[in-house]
Amino acid sequence: MSEVLGIDVSHYQKNIDWAKVAAxxxxxxxxxxxxxxxxxRKDETFEANYKGAGDYGIDRGVYIFIASASIADPVADAKALLKHLDGRKLEYGIWLDLESDVLRAKGKEFIRNLCYIYAYHFTMAGYFVGIYCNRDWYLNVIHDDLKNDFDFWIARYPAGDNxxxxxxxxxxxxxxxxxxxxxxxxxxxxxxPTKCDLNVDYDGITKLDYKTSYKKNIDKIAHEVLEGKWGTKDSVPTRKExxxxxxxxxxxxxLVVNSLIAKGE
Incomplete structure (x- = not known):
């Protein structure tokens, strides 16, 4: 297969003529x-964009920007998006946009946990989940666990981008x-009618490489708890949450954590 070219859009791109985009x-x-x-609240152009792209055979995905409100209540954030989607088909799934400075300041472990929370809710609803970020984030902010478990969509522009x-x-x-x-x-x-972001999908792999679950076995999670990767009883959100x-x-x-502690592991 050859590389596939696409776009990403929002209300900033105003009213789109999807017949011309497809052409x-x-x-x-x-x-x-x-x-x-x-x-x-729903993006003002989402309904028209979803329908217009679908009418002309353009595969669709959505992105969710994770910022301060998301950090405060990721479950409510994920459920709000799922309510807007209302079970609709997304050939390109849901992408977690991780370029918020507020989020970056929280650190790798926090971001790691946050991504697994979103992934759980979205995959349980039947959607593919990937991560969008720039190269600096991938190299310096993204936890290795996320690199192992997620597909990445990387932003990187040339000087004099034309x-x-x-x-x-x-x-x-x-x-x-x-x-x-x-x-x-x-x-x-x-x-x-405006400038927009341009993308290339390598060999259609984004559509085909669906992951069905990010849940790990309990032993691994218990070890991660002991390593401090899931916060504490006093953290926000708490370890339990x-x-x-x-x-x-x-x-x-x-129970597994207590057993490991008793064994001195």
Whole structure:
């Protein structure tokens, strides 16, 4: 298969003529579905974009920007997005947008736990989940566990970004750590009245490499608890809240933790 070209859009791109977008050979579109503010209100153009892209055979995905309101209540954030989606098909799944400075300040362990909470709720609803970030985040902020468990969509633009795609560019993420590349933020696409982000999906792998669950076995989780990876009883959110939000039985995990402590492990 050849590389597949696509876009990502929100209300900033205004009213889109999806017939022209399809004629320009854009095969997928990642859409903003919901505001990151505490209101969780739906993006004004989501319904039109979802329908328009689908009408012209363009595969669809959505992204959710994880910022301060998300940190305060990730479960409510995830459930709000699922309510807006209402079970609709997403060929390109849901992408966790992790470029918030507020989130970065929380550190790798916090971000790791947060991603597993979102992944649990989205995968349980039947959606593929990936992570979107820039190369700096991938190298310096993303926990190794996330690199092992998630597919990545990497943003990296050339100096003097003019919207052109160069498949031989040295900026292109290595396929061993990325399934998609956002190569421009200044694209000109027929049918779109503003600049938009441009992307390439390597060999359609993003659609095909669905992961069905991010839950780990209880022994591994118990060891992670002892290593401090799931917070404490006094952290915000608490260890219990983090584990339960990610789909684990807290009491079951704690029994294994107590057993490991008794064994001196």
């Amino acid at each position: 320009a050979d854009k095969k997928f579109a990642i859409m903003k579905a919901m505001y990151e503010a505490q209101s969780h 919207g052109s795609y160069n498949p031989a560019s040295t900026l292109k993420p290595n396929g061993s750590y990325a399934v998609a590349w956002q190569y421009s933020s200044k694209g000109n696409v027929p049918g779109i 983090r584990l339960e939000a990610a789909g684990y039985d807290y009491a079951e995990v704690q």
